[in-house]
Amino acid sequence: MAWHAAPVGVIYGLSQEDKEFLASETASLLLWSPTLTTNHTDHLALLAIKSSIIHDSQHVLDSWNTSSHFCQWQGVTCGRRHPRVTILNLASRGFAGSVSPHIGNLSFLRVLNLQDNTFKGVIPPQLGNLFRLQQLNLDNNSFEGEVPASLSNCTRLNIFRLGTNNLIGKLPQELSALVNLVELVIHKNGFTGGIPSFFGNFTSLKKLSATRNSLGGSIPHTLGQLYHLQFIGFGSNNLYGTIPGSLYNLTSLKVLGVENNSISGSLPKDIGLELPNLEYFQIWGNKFTGNIPFSFSNCSNLSKLDLANNSFTGKINIDFRNLPNLWYVGLHFNSLGSSEPDEMSFIDSMVNCSKLKQLQFDINQLTGVLPSSIGNLSSQLRILTFSGNFIYGTLPSGIGNLVKLEQLFINYNQLSGIVPSEVGNLQNLKYLYMNYNFFTGNFPKFIGNLPLLLELSLANNRLEGHIPPNLGKCKGLLGLDLSVNNLTGPIPVELFQLSSLSITLNLSQNYLVGPLPPEIEKLKSLQELDLSHNGLVGPIPNAISGCTSLEYLNLGANSFQGQIPSSMSALRGINDLNLSSNNFSGQIPKFLEKLNLSSLDLSFNNLDGEVPLEGIFKNVSFISIQGNYGLCGGFHELRLPKCAQVSNTSSGTSRVILIVISICSFLVVAMVLSSLIYWKRKKPQPAPEVTYVQALSRVSYGSILRATNEFSQQNLIGTGAFSDVYKGILEPGDGVVAIKVLKLGNQGALKSFMVECEALKNIRHRNLVKIITSCSSVDFQGNDFKALIYEFMPNGNLERWLHPSSEQEVVIGEALPQRLTLHQRVTVATNVAHAMHYLHQECEVPIIHCDLKPSNILLDSDMVAQVSDFGLAKFLPLKPHESISTGLRGTIGYAPPEYGLGGEMTKEGDIYSFGILLLEMITGKKPTDDIFHEGLNLHDYVMIALPHRLMEIIEPTLLSTIEEEMEGANVNHEDEARQWERLEESMILLAKVGLACSLEFPKGRMNSSKIIQELHHINGLF
Structure with a gap:
């Protein structure tokens, strides 16, 4: 049959060289093999394929030339x-x-x-x-x-x-x-467009992998027709609904993966009998509920079981003895637990699983003691996590047998006793988290012998003794957190020589002493340094300028002194800086204006001079400078005295003026003191309470009567057991004030008045209500009259913002406020946390508020929160008669459970109240809501919903506010999805803070420093 060549050059994209090659090749083909009638088409097609390839890193196409036939x-x-x-x-x-x-x-x-x-x-x-x-x-x-x-x-x-x-x-x-x-x-x-139902036509199909698309919809039941199917993967596809029952009939199935979707329902009890050949079962990140079926025990080929991030409940009762190939078990982030005595016995049955490499049981409700059999688990184990449960007792010494362990997470439990020395056998350990437990004894020195350690946290325990210098041997250490313990002595200089530290070095809330060594300059990669609440002394070394990666620096509540060094101007990446409650002197450095700070706390030092006006100092809500009585100027909101004008006269004249002023001041003070001594001797000594009240008296009963329009109902803005609160104007031009009038006829009112006066005269903080003066007088009928006068808070209290339909609004008669946005709620919570931290840690005499709740949190014109009502407050240390409460102190729902049992009043009690407050701000539910009965409380209500059902219990108006903000911003669907993802992340973090604060056991609750750190992080997500 005749063969006709196609015209050379008709294939689009051929180079001139290829065209010439085709011309010669066509001629040779005609002469060489007239029997080949169609292979020229393949030849031309291959050359066209070659011409479309623009990069050939391995020079494969070099062989595609005339020296050989294309088949070669x-x-x-x-x-x-x-x-x-x-x-x-x-x-x-x-x-x-x-x-x-x-x-x-x-x-x-x-x-x-x-x-x-x-x-x-x-x-x-x-x-x-x-x-x-x-x-x-x-x-x-x-x-x-x-x-x-x-x-x-x-x-x-x-x-x-x-x-x-x-x-x-x-x-x-x-x-x-x-x-x-x-x-x-x-x-x-x-x-x-969803999973096509026509996939059910592919009856010969053995493998179907469609993970990480955006298919959406539900899984079609037609897939149950694929009887030869061995592998099915639909992870990360925005799927919802349930797994069709027909899929459980696919007995050939070896791999089933529907992870990271929104699939709900429960697993069939007989799943292990219906799918006996399962090797991989992966459904993490969904909304599955119910118990984990015991029938998984029948899947003898099972190698990976991943049920994490769901809402499974009940006991882990799989018999793992029949699963010899198992290497991964992921049950973390569920609500597993039954509180039965043998809760943890499932570990015993894992001893035969010799291939185990990874076991994760974090964030459940497992209760009990870790059995000694944990030391007999597979020697291949790399990852073991039990954090966020209710495990108590000691850590078994057999843990040291797991010599290949790289990650051990047992934090947020109730483990006690000493850290067993056998932990030092874990030479491959990279991540060790034992924080938030009750470990005691001296700091475990053998941890310094773990050469591969990257992150170590022993925070929030009861460890004592010195920090061992051999921690400096951990040359790869990225993060170290030893905060909130009872550690003593100086900080080993070896820690400051760990140039590997890049995440955090947190030694706060211990009893460490001594100066900061110049070796601190070695921490060039460190992002967070927290040495607050210790006994550190001396100046900040200039070598701190070497810490150029610092974003968070907290040296508060120590005894540092001297000026704030100019070398700190090199910390260009610093975001949060806290130097409060030290002995720093001199002026506020101007270089702080140029740093990109989002939070600055210089309070309670000996700083003087003019407050800067640029940079962070423009927003007074982000700075704290109270307690520095030599400061002046700054923005009006700081309410500091004006700075004295500096004269242009000679320095000698200025010096003379200063001497004269000093002498005059001394004489005036001497005269005042002499007068006070004279009158004190002359007059009879009244009872201590009366003396104190009279000393505060500034305003008469008649002035208050006029200011409140004779205590009219229109001026009433709040009422309580011990007092009524009115708004009023004391004198024309003085502005509106809040006047708290005591109900002296009520038992306890006078004592409450005295406590509040005593508390408020000694505290100054931007997030604590400010007392202007007081009144202790008699009314026109000769009756005792006492009142406290505060700054007026135009935005009322938090209660009316969270629950605007409450009876309080009917009493006060004010217009209902708008709802708080999420950002505002986090900011308010942060304000309250700062106030609480100040009361607990930074006051000269620590104070327990004893009644934190929404109605005691006031909001100023800028929506900055201020804690009020110190009528139930207690000063630490408690007096002997105060150590045990005679009744419930605080308010039902907000008071911690230990107070109801006659327990000692502690800082942890305020932390509990704050946690309940935070959960209330998230859910819109009061802790006394009618839904909380038969043992359910607000804490458990949120705990059960975490993590995947949390958004279902968020206050609906809060979500609608967020939706309106997004609509107003005209964001596209993709950005909106990312924003909702960020929102959900923020809500989960907020809920976790609230839960960590409102734990039943006081010692397990989060401390105020950590609360502030977490809330600032969450605020940063916005």
Whole structure:
């Protein structure tokens, strides 16, 4: 039969060189083999494919030239009987470019493999011409656009792989014709439109992988027809609904993965009998509920069981003895636990699982003692986590047998006793978290012998003794947290020489002493340094300028002295700086204006001079400078005295003036003191309470009567057991004040008045209500009258913002306020936390408030929160008669459980009240809400919802406020999804803080420093 050559150059994209090559090749083919009638088409198609490849890192295409027949070219395989291309395998060759549409002319092609390259552009529709194609592999490229419907013509396809590309759109219905498929892989793309029900037509299918798309919808029940299916993966696809019961009939199934979706329902009790061949079962990150079926014990081939991040409850009762291949168990972030005596016995049955590498049980409700059998677990174990449970007792010494362990997380439990020395055997340990327990004894020195340690936290325990210098041997240490213990002595200089530290060094709330050594300059990569609440002394060394990566620095509540060094101007990345409650002197450095600070606390030092006006000092709500009585100037909101004008006269004249002023001041003070002594001797000594009250008297009863319009109902802004609060104007031009009038007829009112006076005269903080003066007089009928006069808070109290329909609004008669936004709520919580921290840690005499609740939190004109009502407050240390409460102190719902049992009043009691307050701000539920009965309380209500159902219990008006903000911002759907994801992250973190504060056991509650740190982090997410 005659053969006619196609005109040279008709293939689009050929270079001049290729055209010349084709011309000579065509001539030679005509002379050399007149019997080959169609292989010239393959030749031209291959050259077109070559011309579309723009990068060939391995020089594969160098062989595609005239020196050999195309059947000998690299990656090309021809049939035995005819020189036609049957296989084109260009996988993993480092190619870049596009795929020529002329590939559709390789009509004898049975296998096309282009995986692991960088091909771009669309998938050529001409591939649909390859009706003999059996395998198509385009995995791991950069193909884009939609899948061409023409591929439905390739009805012989049994392997179809499009994974890890940039493909989008809905899978075309025409693909239902590919009934011979055995393997379908479309994962890691952007496919939408739901899982096609026609997948159920692929009855020969063994593998279906569609993870990490955006398919949406529910899993179609038609997949239950795929009786040969061994692998099914639909993870990360925005799926909802339940797993169809038909899928549990697929007895050949080895891998089932639907992780990271919103699938709900419970697992069938007989799942292990219905799917006996399971090897991988992965459903983490969904909304599954109910118990974990015991029948998993029947899956003898099971190697990975991942049920994390769901809402499973009850006892872990799988018999792991029959699962010899198991290497991964992930049950973390559920609500597992039964409080039965043998709660932890499941560990005993894991001893036979010799391949175990990873066990995770974090954030559940497991209760009990860790059994000694934990030391008999697989020697291959790499990761073991039990954090966030209610495990008590000692840590078994057998833990030291797990010599390949790299991560050990047992934090946030109730473990006690000493840290067993056998932990020093874990030479491969990289992450050790034992914080928030009750470990005692001296600091475990053997931890310094763990050479690979990257992160170590022993915070919030009861450890004593010195920090061992051998921690300096951990040369790779990135983060170290030893805060809130009873550690003593100086900080080992070896810690400051750990240049590897880059995450955090937190030694706060211990009893450490001594100066900061100049070796601190070695911490060049450190982001967070917290040495607050210790006994450190001396100046800040200039070497701190070397800590150029610092973002958070807290040196508060120590005994540092001297000036704030100018070398700190080198800390260009600093965000939060706290130097409060020290002995720093001199002026506030001007360089602080230039730092990119979001929080600055210089309170309670000996600073003097003019307050700067630029940088962070422009926003007074982000700075704290009270307690520095030599400061002047600054913005009006700081209410500091004006700075004296500096004269231009000579320094000698100025010095004379200063001497004269000093002498005059001394004489005035001497005269005043002499007068006071004289009158004190002359007058009879009244009772202490009366003396104190009279000393505060500034305003008469008549003035208050006029200011409140004779205590009119229109001026009433609050009422309580011991007092009524009115707004009024004492004198024209003085502005509005709040006047708290005591109900002296009520038992305890006078004592409350005295306590509040005593507390408020000694405290100054931007988040604590400010007393202007007091009144102790008699009314016009001769009755005792006492009142306290405060700054007026125009935005009322937090109660009326959280619950504007309460009876309080009817009493006060004010307009209902708008609802607080989430950002405002976090800010208010942060304000309250700062106030609480000040009362507990920074007052000269620590104070327990004893009644933190929304009605005692006032909001000024800028919505800055201020804690009020100190009528129940107690000073530490408590007096002997105060150590045990005679009744419930505080308010029901907010008072900690130990107070109701006659327990000692402690700082942890305020922490509990704060935690309940925070949960109330999130959920909109009061702790006394009618839904809380039969043992359920606000703490448990939130705990049960974490993490995946938390958004279901958030106050609806809060969510609607957020939706309105997003609508007003005109964000697109993609940005909106990211914002909701960030929102949910923030809400979970807030809930965790509230839960950590409101734990039943006082010693397990989060401390105020950590609360502030967490809230600032959450605020940063906005």
